[in-house]
Amino acid sequence: MNLKINTAKPYQILIERGCLRRAGEEAARVFPGGAKTVIVTDSNVGPIYAHAVASSLEAAGFQSSVFPFPAGEEHKRTTNILGMYAAFSDRGLTRSDFVVALGGGVTGDMAGFAAATYLRGIRFLQIPTSLLAQIDSSVGGKTGVDLPQGKNLVGAFHQPSLVLIDPDTLSTLPDAFFADGLGEAIKYGCIRDGELFGRIAAGGVKDEIEPIIYRCVDIKREFVERDELDNGDRMLLNFGHTFGHALEKLHAYKDLTHGEAVGIGMVMMSRCGEAAGLTEPGTAEKIARVLSEYGMPVSDPADPDLIREATQVDKKSRGDNINLVLLRHIGESFLHPIPRAELGRFMEALS
Ligand SMILES: NC(=O)c1ccc[n+]([C@@H]2O[C@H](COP(=O)([O-])OP(=O)(O)OC[C@H]3O[C@@H](n4cnc5c(N)ncnc54)[C@H](O)[C@@H]3O)[C@@H](O)[C@H]2O)c1
Ligand SMILES: O=C(O)C(=O)C[C@@H](O)[C@H](O)[C@H](O)COP(=O)(O)O
Numbered sequence: 001m002n003l004k005i006n007t008a009k010p011y012q013i014l015i016e017r018g019c020l021r022r023a024g025e026e027a028a029r030v031f032p033g034g035a036k037t038v039i040v041t042d043s044n045v046g047p048i049y050a051h052a053v054a055s056s057l058e059a060a061g062f063q064s065s066v067f068p069f070p071a072g073e074e075h076k077r078t079t080n081i082l083g084m085y086a087a088f089s090d091r092g093l094t095r096s097d098f099v100v101a102l103g104g105g106v107t108g109d110m111a112g113f114a115a116a117t118y119l120r121g122i123r124f125l126q127i128p129t130s131l132l133a134q135i136d137s138s139v140g141g142k143t144g145v146d147l148p149q150g151k152n153l154v155g156a157f158h159q160p161s162l163v164l165i166d167p168d169t170l171s172t173l174p175d176a177f178f179a180d181g182l183g184e185a186i187k188y189g190c191i192r193d194g195e196l197f198g199r200i201a202a203g204g205v206k207d208e209i210e211p212i213i214y215r216c217v218d219i220k221r222e223f224v225e226r227d228e229l230d231n232g233d234r235m236l237l238n239f240g241h242t243f244g245h246a247l248e249k250l251h252a253y254k255d256l257t258h259g260e261a262v263g264i265g266m267v268m269m270s271r272c273g274e275a276a277g278l279t280e281p282g283t284a285e286k287i288a289r290v291l292s293e294y295g296m297p298v299s300d301p302a303d304p305d306l307i308r309e310a311t312q313v314d315k316k317s318r319g320d321n322i323n324l325v326l327l328r329h330i331g332e333s334f335l336h337p338i339p340r341a342e343l344g345r346f347m348e349a350l351s
């Protein structure tokens, strides 16, 4: 399956079993001229897949080398970006060369950010290997790192030149991270497609994951094409993230993964929406039920006041207002701007 995304610089997204092993051939179409590349990957994914990707790139005439970093959200930080810059420089990357992001969303966000800023911007290829990265983070060009002050606070919009989604890589993904990725897939159902939500709620998605990957990517394509720089409709992709990102920060980016945090955030936001009479009653419960079916948490003991304080840095804020993402019902979402000063009252349903 092939999708084209019409951003300012359009690119292809290929969803095909085995395409990771053809990375060289695919890259040759997009980066003609035998460029050099550095494959950025983490300490879990590198040992499984870097050799196959490097061999394929070499066979297609690219000079490649691997830059590994320690796996985990707690390593999505500026120090690792400095390591990437050093590797790019040591290996002589120029503006006609490119970076490969091989791994989950942490790898894609960091390698993408390093590519966006090295030499003021070089091209990059996304090869996402986690479910979350295949359905969400590898597409759309949001790149960046976390700060102690908040999630993804430093970053850049930098679209990849090509995305190669190989569902075969999910065979080595730990089950907990498969469920974690489903957290974002459930989000797509919530904001845009009630049928997709129902399909995931019905269970057994592991054996029919390709159409789910395709549908999520296609929904993301639609929002990103309409609002590449996240000033309007694209903010709907952030459903569950206002409280989710706050929780990740409060957990110091450990113990609670992104998909889990977003899941809890969707339940919390829907509970607030229901209390305000804006969201159909029973919506939060429906979301919680699906998350529980896949073994995902649906609440967090953090103090609501601390959660509210941690939302100060939410990127959907504009001046004194914050844009909340709410559901009317499963399958339909809308932006609800409120003064920041009223967020505490809006969150009363959580106390
Ligand atoms: N840029 C975006 O639009 C966007 C969208 C959603 C999420 N994100 C970001 O993505 C990150 C979460 O992504 P993630 O859940 O992929 O985290 P991750 O990159 O940490 O990957 C999860 C775990 O799975 C391992 N892994 C990945 N693929 C594997 C495979 N095929 N086999 C074995 N192990 C594998 C990784 O090593 C890691 O331990 C967060 O930082 C989040 O902020 C970004
Ligand atoms: O692509 C988007 O836009 C999203 O909001 C997708 C989210 O799933 C993703 O977690 C994104 O990185 C969050 O962006 P942020 O701007 O809130 O940091």
Ligand SMILES: [Zn+2]
Residues within 6 Å of the ligand: 136, 184, 241, 258, 262
């Ligand atoms: Zn997300």
